[in-house]
Amino acid sequence: MIIEYTCENHKSIKEKVTFSMLASKDNSFEDLLIPFNGILVNKAASIYGANGSGKTSFMESLYFFKTLVCNSNNHQPGDKIRQFPHKLSAPETPTTYTLQFVKGDIRYAYGLSYTREQVLSEYLYYFPHGKQAKIFDRAFSEITFGDKFKKDFETILNFSKPNKLFLSVSANYSAVKEAETVFLFFKEDLIFYPIAQEVNNWLEYSIERLTNEPDIKPLFIKFMNSIECPIQNICTRFEKTNMTPELLPPDMPRTLKELLSHANIQEAQITASELDYGIFSVDLDDESKGIQKLFEVFCPIIEIIQNNKILIWDEIETSLHPRIVNEILRLILHGKQNSRAQLIFSTHDTNLLDLTRFRRDQIWFTELSPSRSTDLFSLAELKNVRKDENISKGYLNGKYGAIPFIHNPLIFPTEEV
Structure with a gap:
């Protein structure tokens, strides 16, 4: 179950963007929220935006975060780390990903920052009794460990390399169950569709x-x-x-x-x-x-x-009738009592922009800034949005941004009769 994800310097995302599944103070559809240790988490979230505004870049960033974790241990000495920086970023600008999530009944926080040459920083924390505890924290080649894990991690330090994530190394070579749990979350619980490599x-x-x-x-x-x-x-x-x-x-x-x-x-x-x-x-x-x-x-x-996994679906409406999309959403939201499964999807279907069906914190938008960087924000962050507001109409009229403005709609001029 995803709680919060951040990304910086990946394709169209230049500045840091934050995506959250945490429920806001809105009391709409509270029966459809997932309760966990005093917080409430959404089961579904939609992302809207104009073509080229960064919806796919955002989803691909999370997919690449997953593949980086899963494949990092295979890096050989001298191998570069794959990176997809923003076109306007300086050559040595690092890319950063962070993810807070729940696996089982434990909350974890994992993040990293890297360039093509090396991992600059990496950390893994967990909250076994509601309080934050360190599993490991890395700055370049210096790694410190939580007291509980120090003995096990010190035996595998020789496997750590500048171009390898310590999470991947520790999941493969140590006996630390928490590292394996986090690794398997990335490998097995984050499901992407329809990215070709992932459909399998x-x-x-x-x-x-x-x-x-x-x-x-x-x-x-x-x-x-x-x-x-x-x-x-x-x-x-x-x-x-x-x-x-x-x-x-x-x-x-x-x-x-x-x-x-x-x-x-x-x-x-x-x-x-x-x-x-x-x-x-x-x-x-x-x-x-x-x-x-x-x-x-x-x-x-x-x-x-x-199995309480997370499905990330780019353009969910492709080849599907809106009613079928509705049924898929119903399966996720109502299909199994106490399920922690989540669906994060991008779409252009404005029929789903309806506050009688979704909370404001479940509706997200991407917009390209004047500096050609993707901005990401939710409807809950915007002021003066009423609960009875026609969100679909407001979106198409440009009230919330995140749509293409066509200043000259006709390619060919009309002839006067």
Whole structure:
């Protein structure tokens, strides 16, 4: 469960931006908030903004933060650290990421600052009894440890390198459970869609679950019926088998078959999906893009809800009808009692800008400043926004910023008749 995230000097984000899932003093929809140790946390947040204002850069920054943590231990001596600085930043300007989150029943705070050459600073704190306690704190090559962890960490200091995150090193080589827990939070609990590297065959995952877990199928059928897609049954097949030339499509070009036969692929997956509407059946490949996407994302979303993970979804409305987006939001907000699952999504769908459905602290905007840097702010930060205000109309009229202003709407001048 994310509490707060900050980023500085990543792509269009030049100055520090802060994104928070903490609930404000607004008392709207308090029953949909997650209580934790005296604070209340939102389950969902939307991000609006003009094209090029930095919505995707913001989400990609969190994704890159994750990949940096997961892959840092693989850096070899002399390797540069990947960095995506703002185009107007000085060459040696560091990039900074920080994240406060909850895993299990413990709150953690992790942050780092680095350049291509080295890690400048890094820290990890936790709050085991509501009070802050140090796990480690790093400044360049100097690392200090909390008393509880000093003995275990000192045995792995030789594995620490200027271009490696100590969190990644300690999760792999130490016996400190807290370091492993934080590492696994980044690796397993932050789920991104539809970033290509992250999707990792969601369709195959859904087919496998629908084939092997009987309890999932009725949930999916019920969900589809709720959006007026009257399927009565789903027939799926998921099988792992040894790769043989006979499994390749008969119409595949011979040269491609030869390449695959020499690629030494030992295992293949056979999948098939058919939706039964009662009077006829349709292969999934012949369904609309919207139905295909729902089929692809439903099982991962159920798994996210069941295991209290966080889904970060860029442009959630792509290929999906607004009603279907509403149902996905309903799954996150109402799908499981006491779930700590969260959804953070960017969108252009102004139908969701509705204070009868969302709190002001759940609605965020990105805007490009005159210095070409992304600014990020929530509706709750703006003054004089009434609870009964038409947010969608106000947004389209530019009241809150974060929209493109078209000063000359016609490319070609009209001819007078």
